Amino acid sequence: MYKILIVEDESIIRSTLARLLERNKFQTSQAENVDQACEYNFDDFDLIISDVRMPGRLGTELINLASNTPVLIMTSFASMRAAIDAIKLGAIDYIAKPFDHQEMIECVNKILQDFKPQTISESPKTKPSPKPSNEFNFSDFIGSSQVMKTFYRQCERVAKTDVTILITGESGTGKELAARAIALHSNRNEKPFVSVNCAAIAQSLIESELFGHEKGAFTGAVNTNEGLILAANHGTLFLDEIGELPLEAQARLLRVMQEQEIRKVGSSISKKINVRFLCATHRNLKKLVEQGLFREDLYYRIQVIELHLSSLKDRGNDVIEIAQYLLKKHSKKLNILVDKTFTTDSLSILRQYPWPGNVRELENAVQRSLILSNGVNIEPVDLGIDYEFSELDQTAMDTQDLDFSEKEIFTQYVMTYQNNLSETQLAQQMGVSRKCLWERRQRFDVPRNKN
Numbered sequence: 454m455y456k457i458l459i460v461e462d463e464s465i466i467r468s469t470l471a472r473l474l475e476r477n478k479f480q481t482s483q484a485e486n487v488d489q490a491c492e493y494n495f496d497d498f499d500l501i502i503s504d505v506r507m508p509g510r511l512g513t514e515l516i517n518l519a520s521n522t523p524v525l526i527m528t529s530f531a532s533m534r535a536a537i538d539a540i541k542l543g544a545i546d547y548i549a550k551p552f553d554h555q556e557m558i559e560c561v562n563k564i565l566q567d568f569k570p571q572t573i574s575e576s577p578k579t580k581p582s583p584k585p586s587n588e589f590n591f592s593d594f595i596g597s598s599q600v601m602k603t604f605y606r607q608c609e610r611v612a613k614t615d616v617t618i619l620i621t622g623e624s625g626t627g628k629e630l631a632a633r634a635i636a637l638h639s640n641r642n643e644k645p646f647v648s649v650n651c652a653a654i655a656q657s658l659i660e661s662e663l664f665g666h667e668k669g670a671f672t673g674a675v676n677t678n679e680g681l682i683l684a685a686n687h688g689t690l691f692l693d694e695i696g697e698l699p700l701e702a703q704a705r706l707l708r709v710m711q712e713q714e715i716r717k718v719g720s721s722i723s724k725k726i727n728v729r730f731l732c733a734t735h736r737n738l739k740k741l742v743e744q745g746l747f748r749e750d751l752y753y754r755i756q757v758i759e760l761h762l763s764s765l766k767d768r769g770n771d772v773i774e775i776a777q778y779l780l781k782k783h784s785k786k787l788n789i790l791v792d793k794t795f796t797t798d799s800l801s802i803l804r805q806y807p808w809p810g811n812v813r814e815l816e817n818a819v820q821r822s823l824i825l826s827n828g829v830n831i832e833p834v835d836l837g838i839d840y841e842f843s844e845l846d847q848t849a850m851d852t853q854d855l856d857f858s859e860k861e862i863f864t865q866y867v868m869t870y871q872n873n874l875s876e877t878q879l880a881q882q883m884g885v886s887r888k889c890l891w892e893r894r895q896r897f898d899v900p901r902n903k904n
């Protein structure tokens with residue numbers, strides 16, 4: 454039987470909720486505030502349902518205090534703001550008070566189903582609702598770590614709204630995949646999804662590419678161009694690497710977002726549009742704002758909701774799940790007829806390696822191993838990962854700050870090889886994209902050797 458801890462200062466709400474849950478075959482415990490809740494062992498519970506504002510500490514503090522147990526937040530301020538804040542802090546979901554009894558039970562069942570899929574059917578009454586309306590099928594995303602489950606849930610909550618979302622995370626963590634999944638589960642799923650990589654378009658062309666231009670607007674504008682924003686009309690525009698957008702284009706984009714109106718370069722006529730914006734960046738936009746490289750007003754406009762994708766190394770066993778999935782996927786694609794498997798040593802290396810290029814780097818390694826391995830077994834050597842690299846990192850991980858060890862290893866690796874390799878070769882040898890290598894150079898302050 455599932456155990457649920459209710460943390461609520463208003464005794465009527467607390468006892469009503471307890472009765473409702475118990476009628477549905479859940480076992481409950483109650484606490485009046487966060488301090489009282491802390492007297493319990495959180496690991497004994499399958500779910501915590503907590504109010505936010507209570508005497509003493511905020512209910513959202515439980516999200517960190519009970520790191521292994523999902524926390525469902527109840528907020529009497531049905532405002533989006535309080536809910537967003539709770540979700541940002543890592544709450545599994547939120548529910549507005551006064552809550553509808555049916556909605557509460559469905560929500561609880563859904564959370565428990567996601568966290569304990571193998572036992573949800575223990576009691577017929579606790580079966581999740583068969584209603585698919587708010588099911589978020591994230592089938593392209595592999596990984597069942599708690600951080601990813603929380604991420605899926607957050608995506609589910611925001612997909613149907615029209616708010617602008619900022620997706621953050623290192624290169625290769627799946628930001629574009631997330632944007633596509635959100636668009637797919639939005640009410641605009643039948644309309645265009647346009648993806649623009651702001652880092653890949655020359656700065657001189659970015660305005661005309663995004664906003665369009667009239668014929669003759671500038672030298673070389675031989676034809677009228679409708680622009681990518683208009684191409685996404687009624688649908689979704691995904692602005693990847695928005696931190697790379699030049700300041701002038703940022704000002705123009707802000708106007709478009711605020712007014713939902715667009716004016717082509719060289720035109721005096723504005724046109725009404727209806728576009729939902731999803732943005733992504735691997736950069737710290739707040740820092741860019743402080744440095745005067747990103748407009749503060751645009752920053753606040755796009756980070757209405759911020760969803761963060763964890764680095765692969767912080768997702769525990771997801772790396773193995775994803776590797777096995779990619780092995781199947783690419784075996785099929787490469788038409789490999791035998792069922793290849795990772796040896797125990799390979800699995801151990803997959804788990805230890807810090808994956809600076811995240812899932813993209815893992816995908817490269819899996820593809821390479823399928824091609825290089827002889828027979829059914831995929832040995833460590835086939836993965837093309839530098840073992841010393843991974844062993845060194847493991848030792849470092851055991852003893853010191855992770856970021857520091859990663860920086861040290863990256864710097865050492867680049868310094869050793871960069872004199873004899875081009876950037877492309879160096880990236881290939883590390884099993885990451887050139888973009889990822891460039892980002893790491895920036896992050897760890899390891900500039901290119903100009904010679």
Ligand SMILES: Nc1ncnc2c1ncn2[C@@H]1O[C@H](COP(=O)(O)OP(=O)(O)OP(=O)(O)O)[C@@H](O)[C@H]1O
Nearest residue numbers: 593594595596623624625626627628629630812813
């Ligand atoms: N959880 C996951 N499960 C399976 N495949 C994944 C997962 N996350 C990412 N991928 C795959 O990894 C690759 C990189 O993902 P994606 O392009 O979405 O990352 P990104 O964060 O947008 O990277 P960048 O910032 O470099 O553009 C894609 O092929 C994507 O399908």
